[in-house]
Amino acid sequence: MDVFTDPENLDAFVSGFVWILKLTGASAVCALVIGVLLAAMRVSPVPVLRVFGAAWVNIFRNTPLTLVVFFCYFGLYATLGLSLSQELDVNIYWLGVIGLSTYTAAFVCEAVRSGINTVPTGQAEAARAIGLSFAQTLRIVVLPQAARSVIAPFGSILIALCKNATIVGTIGLVEASSVMKDLLNSYGNAVILIFLVFAGTFAALLIPTGYFFGWLANRLAVKR
Amino acid sequence: MSTSNVLYDHPGPRAKVRNAVLSVVFGVALLGLLYWIYTRFDQANQWEPRLWEPFTRSATWTQFILPGLWATLKAAGVGMLLSLAFGIVFAFGRLSDRWWISVPAGMVVEFFRAVPLLLMIFFIFYGVPFLIKGPVTAFWAVVIGLTLYNGSVLAEAFRAGIRAVPGGQSEAAYAIGMRKNQVMRMILLPQAARAMLPIIVSQLVVLLKDTALGYIVAYPELLQRGVNDLAANYGNIIACAIVAAVIYIVINSLLTWFAGWLDRRTGVRAFRVPKQTAPAGADSTPEGGATVSEPQG
Amino acid sequence: MRMKRMAAVAAVAGLAVAMTACGGDSDEGGSGTGAGGIVGKAESQNKLVIGVKADQPGLGLQTGSQYEGFDIEIAKIIAKGLGVEESGIEWKTTVSANREPFIEQGTVDLVVATYTINDERKQKVNFAGPYYIAGQDLLVKADSTLTGPDQLAGKTVCSVTGSTPAKRITENYPDAKLQQFDAYSKCLPLLENGQVDAVTTDDIILAGYAAQDQYAGKFKVVGSTFSDEPYGIGLKKDDTDGCEKVNEILKAAAEDGSYKAAWDATLGKSGTPAPELDTTKLTHCGAV
Numbered sequence A: 001m002d003v004f005t006d007p008e009n010l011d012a013f014v015s016g017f018v019w020i021l022k023l024t025g026a027s028a029v030c031a032l033v034i035g036v037l038l039a040a041m042r043v044s045p046v047p048v049l050r051v052f053g054a055a056w057v058n059i060f061r062n063t064p065l066t067l068v069v070f071f072c073y074f075g076l077y078a079t080l081g082l083s084l085s086q087e088l089d090v091n092i093y094w095l096g097v098i099g100l101s102t103y104t105a106a107f108v109c110e111a112v113r114s115g116i117n118t119v120p121t122g123q124a125e126a127a128r129a130i131g132l133s134f135a136q137t138l139r140i141v142v143l144p145q146a147a148r149s150v151i152a153p154f155g156s157i158l159i160a161l162c163k164n165a166t167i168v169g170t171i172g173l174v175e176a177s178s179v180m181k182d183l184l185n186s187y188g189n190a191v192i193l194i195f196l197v198f199a200g201t202f203a204a205l206l207i208p209t210g211y212f213f214g215w216l217a218n219r220l221a222v223k224r
Numbered sequence B: 001m002s003t004s005n006v007l008y009d010h011p012g013p014r015a016k017v018r019n020a021v022l023s024v025v026f027g028v029a030l031l032g033l034l035y036w037i038y039t040r041f042d043q044a045n046q047w048e049p050r051l052w053e054p055f056t057r058s059a060t061w062t063q064f065i066l067p068g069l070w071a072t073l074k075a076a077g078v079g080m081l082l083s084l085a086f087g088i089v090f091a092f093g094r095l096s097d098r099w100w101i102s103v104p105a106g107m108v109v110e111f112f113r114a115v116p117l118l119l120m121i122f123f124i125f126y127g128v129p130f131l132i133k134g135p136v137t138a139f140w141a142v143v144i145g146l147t148l149y150n151g152s153v154l155a156e157a158f159r160a161g162i163r164a165v166p167g168g169q170s171e172a173a174y175a176i177g178m179r180k181n182q183v184m185r186m187i188l189l190p191q192a193a194r195a196m197l198p199i200i201v202s203q204l205v206v207l208l209k210d211t212a213l214g215y216i217v218a219y220p221e222l223l224q225r226g227v228n229d230l231a232a233n234y235g236n237i238i239a240c241a242i243v244a245a246v247i248y249i250v251i252n253s254l255l256t257w258f259a260g261w262l263d264r265r266t267g268v269r270a271f272r273v274p275k276q277t278a279p280a281g282a283d284s285t286p287e288g289g290a291t292v293s294e295p296q297g
Numbered sequence C: 001m002r003m004k005r006m007a008a009v010a011a012v013a014g015l016a017v018a019m020t021a022c023g024g025d026s027d028e029g030g031s032g033t034g035a036g037g038i039v040g041k042a043e044s045q046n047k048l049v050i051g052v053k054a055d056q057p058g059l060g061l062q063t064g065s066q067y068e069g070f071d072i073e074i075a076k077i078i079a080k081g082l083g084v085e086e087s088g089i090e091w092k093t094t095v096s097a098n099r100e101p102f103i104e105q106g107t108v109d110l111v112v113a114t115y116t117i118n119d120e121r122k123q124k125v126n127f128a129g130p131y132y133i134a135g136q137d138l139l140v141k142a143d144s145t146l147t148g149p150d151q152l153a154g155k156t157v158c159s160v161t162g163s164t165p166a167k168r169i170t171e172n173y174p175d176a177k178l179q180q181f182d183a184y185s186k187c188l189p190l191l192e193n194g195q196v197d198a199v200t201t202d203d204i205i206l207a208g209y210a211a212q213d214q215y216a217g218k219f220k221v222v223g224s225t226f227s228d229e230p231y232g233i234g235l236k237k238d239d240t241d242g243c244e245k246v247n248e249i250l251k252a253a254a255e256d257g258s259y260k261a262a263w264d265a266t267l268g269k270s271g272t273p274a275p276e277l278d279t280t281k282l283t284h285c286g287a288v
Helices: A007-042 A047-061 A065-079 A088-117 A121-129 A134-149 A151-171 A176-186 A188-220 B013-043 B049-056 B058-095 B099-114 B117-126 B128-132 B138-164 B167-175 B180-195 B197-217 B222-234 B237-265 C002-020 C037-045 C070-081 C096-104 C164-172 C184-193 C203-210 C240-256 C258-265
Strands: C048-052 C060-063 C066-068 C089-093 C125-134 C136-141 C156-160 C177-181 C198-202 C219-221 C229-236
Touching: A007 A047, A007 A088, A007 A151, A007 A176, A007 A188, A047 A088, A047 B013, A047 B237, A065 A088, A065 A151, A065 B197, A065 B237, A065 C184, A088 A134, A088 A151, A088 C177, A121 A134, A134 A151, A151 A176, A151 A188, A151 B099, A151 B117, A176 A188, A176 B117, A188 B099, A188 B117, A188 B128, B049 B058, B049 B222, B049 B237, B058 B099, B058 B138, B058 B180, B058 B197, B058 B222, B058 B237, B099 B138, B117 B128, B117 B138, B117 B197, B117 C096, B138 B180, B138 B197, B167 B180, B180 B197, B197 B222, B197 B237, B222 B237, B222 C060, B222 C184, B237 C184, C037 C048, C037 C229, C037 C240, C048 C070, C048 C096, C060 C070, C070 C089, C070 C240, C070 C258, C096 C125, C096 C229, C125 C203, C125 C240, C136 C164, C136 C184, C136 C203, C156 C164, C156 C184, C164 C177, C164 C198, C177 C184, C184 C198, C184 C203, C198 C203, C203 C219, C229 C240, C240 C258
Parallel strands: C048 C089, C156 C177, C156 C198
Antiparallel strands: C060 C066, C125 C229, C136 C198, C136 C219
């Protein structure tokens, strides 16, 4: 039971979860921005934008994240030469953020789109009637109302994103799951303890997050 | 609200011109980007015939890609069946009137939704043998991991669906003398299953993609066989990954298309599922056909 | 109405059933915990399940339905010595992380998969051999000036996540930058493109990659090993008889030239002469 008293292991454990949180934070922001833009494209009057939005969603939603992250490393970095930092792990981190956010954006886009569907038709019609443009209708009238109904799905997406961050380990970032694998290899007699500590940490981070979003969704729900 | 054209007026002459200009500008920029990517890949010799020639050999397909694909589908298929069963059982469990059933069921579902699948599979393969004093094959490690996670998500979806069935349905059922068990089984579940069909199927797409994580225990699925092992033979890992991605996209698109077809087939729903109120929300409202599942893996 | 809702439920179930139909063939090729270990099993069933690598050119590489490489040839020699025909061998792909579990759980009878003998592993499994002494080395571009691990400061080295070579780099050469993946085949395109300066693992594995057609002439193995990796044949911890029998077979193979033939047919193709198998170093089976 000395796995987690060794300061070296404790450091690895902490840094593993710090990477997970950093990946989640940066990717959540990027995915939100890209996802909302994609949703706007999908409902826009310009056909090419609609096609682009739909293609993005279909490609990224149907590809395993492992492959998306792989292409970020081997496509963007190794082939196209996109280097984001001199530091090896910082570079991997940003490539991971790109992969996670392009992938998650597809899900954000679909959540926003079904959120738009919950806004009564009359709202948009009234906005058009007073002469608002498409962008104004979306920005001032529809999206603010849609926002309330997408909180619950956003909670689910955020939780999934945090768990998905472990997949960046496949391109060499030593995040929580890689640390767990290492520890399991070195401490074969404490397998159960190691798993419970790592899984428990994820549960302790994510279950409250889920309840928070549920509470928020209830509080801000539009009564119709 | 249908998104077709409620958000903007029917385009007049000026709007048409503007849309056309935007289309062309964006289209050209996009094609330019794609062309740039193409040339950079070309400079890196990624289009060399040597790297792509293996895909014209039958052995590549019969020995690597198809067996890998089959292993992927097998794990996904068994995982889907078990997830549905798990989901139904635990949805009922959470809705039980007896706290000693509903509370543990809730804890199980919440826990497995919060643990990354990568950790689960790894633990089942390496940790569980210590507990059961016997081996766990890679296949079952993957399938059980998929079942626990996706089953938990489906349990939440079923629960939300069951709670959304109009109250009159169960009241009427109780009124004609049905027991709770019968009401659940014969009245609520069939209606909930139909209403939640889009979510269920999109979760199954997620499940299919998640089999890719089987590489962690060397389960010989599509990525392991079609990318890692194949590339060890020909040194063409990027080409292999592109082919694998296309296969995943085609299969998942078919599954999604099938879901849409099924949804239309089953006709007008008797009721609409309102916005989620469950903690951590079971994903989304199926209104308008748009669905959001948890984007794991 | 009833028909419709039945249809919906049936459709969901049907979808899943359709995907599992014919999915019944079993996945395990387990050997069971047959008393008497591999010797007994080979005699009574004329079958062996052998765990090998599938992604290491020259050592254990799956090419279509066949496996080929030095490890595969060694495995065939051992099977033959135990009286099992080549057709009685069931090859099972293993990766580094699942070799001990596969042996302990009886998924495989033997493991011949670039398997370094060390004390930690001896706690869990028994080793026959060593049949080859490898050593950690560096693979670099043909025109590279790197000559050893001491010059790695500031350079990027690629290896497999959590592997012994990767750990040795972090511990002994902390100034080197370490890029880790789940397979060596991912390191090689990066070495070719110059994103990493070297790939590190056992010299024999590196030589296998360097000799592949598509990399011919592009890479070289530096040739200054900085560890000893005695490759053993893994079997169940309590199978001392089996272990001793395998050692006898290896000894005989060194004497009758079949060991050399195995080398010449595989790794020897790149021109490296066959090593001498030092039969005095064969392990004392069961002695931890």
